[in-house]
Amino acid sequence: MKQLRIAAVLLLLLATRSVVAVDTTKEFRVWATSCSHVPADIRRGRESLGKAIRQSEGLEAGAPSFDWDIMIDAGDLSANQTPPGDQDGQELIRQYRTMTKHRREQIYNVPGNHDAPYYDHGPGSWFRKWGDPLGENTQFSDVDPQHRPFPVTGTWERYRFQAGNILFLMLADRNDAPTPVGRGHSTEANKGGYPPGAVTRDTFNWWKQQVLENQDKIIITMHHHVLRDTTVGSGRGEGTPRYHGSTGGDEGSSYLYYIIEKDDPEDFRYTKDAYVFEGFLDSFHQEHGRGSIDLWIGGHTHVKGPDDDFGGKTITETRWGVHFLQVAALTQHHAGSHPLSRVLTFTDGSESLIADVYLHEATYKNNPVGWYTPASKTLRLRHKFQQ
DSSP states (O other): OHHHHHHHHHHHHHHHHHHHHHHTOOEEEEEEEOOOOHHHHHTTTOOHHHHHHHHHTTOSTTOOOOOOSEEEEOSOOOOOSSOOOHHHHHHHHHHHTTOSSSOGGGEEEOOOGGGOOOGGGOTTHHHHHHTOTTOSOHHHHOOOGGGOSSOOEEOSSEEEEEETTEEEEEEOOOOSSSTTTSOOOGGGTOOSOOOSEEEEHHHHHHHHHHHHHTTTSEEEEEOSSOOTTSSTTOSTTOSTTTTOOOTTOSTTTTSEEEEEEEOOGGGOEEEETOOHHHHHHHHHHHHHSSOSSSEEEEOOSOOSSTTOOGGGOOSEEEETTEEEEEOOOSOSTTTTOOOEEEEEEEETTOSEEEEEEEESSSOSTTOOSEEOGGGOEEEEOSSOOOO
16 A cells, blocks of 8 residues: 555656646747737727737736737838828837836837838838837837847848847838839828838848848748738739728739839839749749748738638748748728737747737627637748747
8 A cells, every 4th residue: 555655656746747847848929910000099999009918918808818028010000191200109109108017128010001201201210210129219119229138130121130049030111212112202292001012122132141041040031011922812903902002003002012123212213013032932942842931920911800811812821831921900990900910839849830819809700809719820840949
């Protein structure tokens, strides 16, 4: 009998040690968001960003909380059909200050098409002041670069940071350009979102170099737009009118469409439907038999719920060995949306990534606020995650 008791105690100790081992597995959680369109929702009394933050921190009744180490946001913080102003920026920061368990420096932003000024107001001027990835305008943005958990290098237009062996490449949409690429000059007083995506040739070349020089890392790219024919509604002409307006062209309204060859308003040159990112990803995949990066994360297209498959594409697709994730939108009232975001869980020593969907309102298929499990995906990475 005594031997049986000893054996039982030993089994209990082994079981306890096993549980502890499971519980202490290191995880890294990335909250991927886009399109909060803060002014549009606050006009109707809803805090699109503040509410989502409170839900994540367990401060909203009936909303399951979730942990996150960093937030990466794909832009469209503003919502106007003309360039945003300081009032929009002040409201943005007020909602960021909702955080009680996180710091502003844990949020890494890129601008969307609605965040752009007229080009004569200075490239990225509003976003540089309020989004401020480099922490150049701390008095406005609350971003102190000394408090970044993962330091940023680069420019407001293209920057990188590394968490463990994950390299994040963050690319700005360049809607602050002459028409039809961007919003034009202030004297033209153009209205509209000019939805087709744009980057400069210099940004593409920088991105390509980063990718080629860091093949030993997990690589995540974020831009406001996805690439052509990847996720929901991202084919030629699929964005308008279902998701986007027509300013700047119907054909490429839902994907990264323009390459700015010469960023000089006096001698402005661009290539439409450039397909340079897609071409690189395709050729690398054909040559090496694997993807050149792990994830491309975008927003912009406010999907009609996490099951939206317009154009025969869903919010999670794999092409050229790369996983494409659509994460829009946090807004409920700009162009209509079922507010959602995605939480990406990386586990130390694992090649698998779990990409979950969180619904921020109970407006979709009678699903309560919280996780929408039918859209959860497990994705294979090119390397094991290492913190």
